[in-house]
Amino acid sequence: NAGVTQTPKFRILKIGQSMTLQCTQDMNHNYMYWYRQDPGMGLKLIYYSVGAGITDKGEVPNGYNVSRSTTEDFPLRLELAAPSQTSVYFCASRFRQGTYEQYFGPGTRLTVT
Amino acid sequence: KNQVEQSPQSLIILEGKNCTLQCNYTVSPFSNLRWYKQDTGRGPVSLTIMTFSENTKSNGRYTATLDADTKQSSLHITASQLSDSASYICVVKDSNYQLIWGAGTKLIIKP
Numbered sequence: 001n002a003g004v005t006q007t008p009k010f011r012i013l014k015i016g017q018s019m020t021l022q023c024t025q026d027m028n029h030n031y032m033y034w035y036r037q038d039p040g041m042g043l044k045l046i047y048y049s050v051g052a053g054i055t056d057k058g059e060v061p062n063g064y065n066v067s068r069s070t071t072e073d074f075p076l077r078l079e080l081a082a083p084s085q086t087s088v089y090f091c092a093s094r095f096r097q098g099t100y101e102q103y104f105g106p107g108t109r110l111t112v113t
Numbered sequence: 114k115n116q117v118e119q120s121p122q123s124l125i126i127l128e129g130k131n132c133t134l135q136c137n138y139t140v141s142p143f144s145n146l147r148w149y150k151q152d153t154g155r156g157p158v159s160l161t162i163m164t165f166s167e168n169t170k171s172n173g174r175y176t177a178t179l180d181a182d183t184k185q186s187s188l189h190i191t192a193s194q195l196s197d198s199a200s201y202i203c204v205v206k207d208s209n210y211q212l213i214w215g216a217g218t219k220l221i222i223k224p
Contacts, residue, residue, distance in 0.1 A: 040122075040216055041216055042202070042215050042217070044214075090157075101162065102159070104157050104158070107155070
């Protein structure tokens with residue numbers, strides 16, 4: 001049981017480039033989330049999904065897109081990368097019910113220059 | 114505006130000592146409050162969750178307290194170990210299922 005896995009661990013992008021951050025969970029969780037964590041700040045929710053085929057915007061969705069074609073995968077797409085998107089990105093998942101505890105992946109550190 | 118403020122921003126203590134981290138929130142209405150531990154380069158891991166009716170909850174050497182009247186929580190770490198070096202994040206959930214994350218307290222345990 002690997003939990004939540006994210007790839008890549010690190011990435012450097014040039015301004016204007018695009019990339020996809022991958023997130024996979026093997027716990028059969030319904031809910032999945034994408035957060036960004038900037039230095040000295042709390043986590044900010046980018047997008048979330050309550051199940052396959054359903055996604056919704058969080059607090060800071062501009063510049064990002066997501067899809068949820070399967071229960072396991074929740075990729076985050078960056079189009080036209082900007083320096084303001086330099087951050088650490090975390091994917092998380094949880095069951096629909098219960099304690100609502102979120103389980104986090106190890107993160108992707110992205111630098112846009 | 115819903116906010117979660119944590120103090121201190123950072124803290125250095127000697128191994129074996131106790132410490133207390135603070136969390137003040139303005140989230141209303143309030144649903145529950147969690148403390149997470151985040152090791153460097155890793156994702157957060159849940160330590161405790163408390164609803165408004167709970168005053169204290171323990172997880173090993175970690176004890177969280179909650180005063181819903183004053184909107185304050187604390188995380189007390191007893192007999193600190195080197196592995197306790199991490200950031201500790203307070204997260205408050207409102208009744209709309211939104212999570213408001215604090216910026217965290219960075220704790221360093223020195224041998």
